[in-house]
Amino acid sequence: MAGMTTVGGRMMLQRSPLFRGLAAATFERIAPLATQRAYRRGEVIFSHGDPGDALFAVVSGKVRISTGSAAGREIFLNIMEPGDTFGEIALLDGGPRTATATAFVAAELVSIRRGPLFEMLEREPKAALELLRLAGQRLRWTSGLLEDAALLDAPARLAKRLLSLSELHGEDGRDGRTVRISQEELASFLATSRQSVNEQLRDWKARGWVGLGRGTVTVIDAGALRKAAQPG
Numbered sequence: 001m002a003g004m005t006t007v008g009g010r011m012m013l014q015r016s017p018l019f020r021g022l023a024a025a026t027f028e029r030i031a032p033l034a035t036q037r038a039y040r041r042g043e044v045i046f047s048h049g050d051p052g053d054a055l056f057a058v059v060s061g062k063v064r065i066s067t068g069s070a071a072g073r074e075i076f077l078n079i080m081e082p083g084d085t086f087g088e089i090a091l092l093d094g095g096p097r098t099a100t101a102t103a104f105v106a107a108e109l110v111s112i113r114r115g116p117l118f119e120m121l122e123r124e125p126k127a128a129l130e131l132l133r134l135a136g137q138r139l140r141w142t143s144g145l146l147e148d149a150a151l152l153d154a155p156a157r158l159a160k161r162l163l164s165l166s167e168l169h170g171e172d173g174r175d176g177r178t179v180r181i182s183q184e185e186l187a188s189f190l191a192t193s194r195q196s197v198n199e200q201l202r203d204w205k206a207r208g209w210v211g212l213g214r215g216t217v218t219v220i221d222a223g224a225l226r227k228a229a230q231p232g
Contacts, residue, residue, distance in 0.1 A: 009034065009036040009059050009108070009110040010031050010034075012057055012058075012059045012082065012083060012110065013027075013031060013034060013057060013110060014027065015083060016057055016083065016085055019127065026120070026123070026124060029120070030112070030116070030117075030120050033112055033113070033116040033117075034110045034111065034112045035110065035111055035112075036059065036108060036109070036110045036111075037108070037109055037111070038106070038107070038108050039061075039103035039106065039107045039108075039109065040103060040106060041103055041104070041105050041106050042102065042103060043102065043103045044100065044101070044102050045063065045101040045102065045103065045109065046087070046097050046100065046101050047097065047100045048067060048068065048096075048097055048098065048099055048100045049096045049097060050096060050097045051090075051096060051097070052087065052089070052090020052091045052092075052093075052094060052095060052096060052097055052114070053091075053113060053114050054087060054091070054111040054112060054113050054114060055085060055086075055087050055088055055091050055111065055112050055114075055117055056085065056086050056087045056101070056109050056110070056111045057083075057084070057085045057086075057109065057110050057111075058080050058081060058082050058083065058084050058085075058086075058107060058108075058109055059082060059107075059108040059109060059110055060082055060107060060108045061082075061103060061104070061105050061106050061107025061108060062079055062080065062081055062103075062104035062105050062107060062169075063079070063080040063084075063086065063101050063102065063103060063104055063107055063109070064076055064078075064079055064080075064101070064102045064103075064104040065077045065078040065079070065080065065086060065099050065100070065101055066099060066100050066102065066188070067098075067099045067100065068100075073188075073191060074188055075188060075189070075191045076185065076188045076189040077099060077141075077142070077145065077189075078141065079104060079165070079168070079169060080101075081168075081169065085134060086101060086138075087101070087111075088131055088134050088135045088138065089135055089138060089139075091114055091117070092131070092132075092135055094114075148160060149191075151231050152229070152231055154190065154192055154196060154200070155200050155228060156228060156229050156230065156231065157190050157229075158186070158190055158197060158200055158201075159225040159226075159228040159229040160229035161186070161189050161190060162179070162186070162210070162217060162219060162225060163219065163222060163225050163226065163229060165179045165181060165189075166178075166179050166219040166222070170219065173218065175211055175218055175220050176211065176218045176219045176220040176221075176222070177218065177219050177222075178211075178213075178216050178217070178218040178219075179216065179217050179218075179219070180215060180216050181215070181216070181217060182215050183197050183198050183201065183217075186217070201217065204224075204225075204228075207221075207224070208220060208221060209221040209224045209225055209228075210225075
């Protein structure tokens with residue numbers, strides 16, 4: 001059930017690039033309009049094609065952004081963590097959602113509806129510019145994925161995505177940076193089979209580039225993976 005924004009939710013809004021530049025009085029007007037809700041692991045937040053009627057921010061947990069292929073396979077696009085906002089593309093143009101958002105693990109989210117948010121943006125041009133910046137950043141990310149699909153072979157795309165995930169979501173350890181992700185989930189990021197991902201990771205493990213655990217991949221030799229991520 002959705003409810004009033006908790007202290008943690010308000011703090012997350014204040015730290016968000018979209019809201020942290022607001023005057024205190026303006027923030028106090030917008031914060032009560034935000035609602036907070038808990039989502040179970042695997043619960044859909046919104047689906048591709050749904051109305052783009054709210055902006056979301058992650059308070060805790062993780063959210064998976066995905067889309068579907070022509071063959072019906074789910075393709076992972078990104079993972080949102082605490083402090084990240086998402087849902088701004090459809091929010092800006094009023095069109096349908098361009099992707100599906102699902103709780104990757106149990107998550108707490110805050111959301112602000114389109115109407116109240118746009119009323120605030122009309123009075124706060126800095127916040128409006130920040131929202132446009134976030135949308136541009138997301139479009140660049142999507143464009144990069146399309147470019148990778150066109151120019152890189154499967155091993156190079158796996159190396160590049162593994163490096164990106166380790167930099168954004170990895171945990172430092174004795175051997176390197178560990179990403180908590182299954183091989184099935186990695187395959188969904190690349191629109192390929194788990195078998196091909198498993199074979200490539202085992203080859204890199206034998207070379208000492210990565211370490212493999214139950215539901216984890218550790219980047220040991222980032223330099224080698226960067227070379228593997230190059231075209232051709």
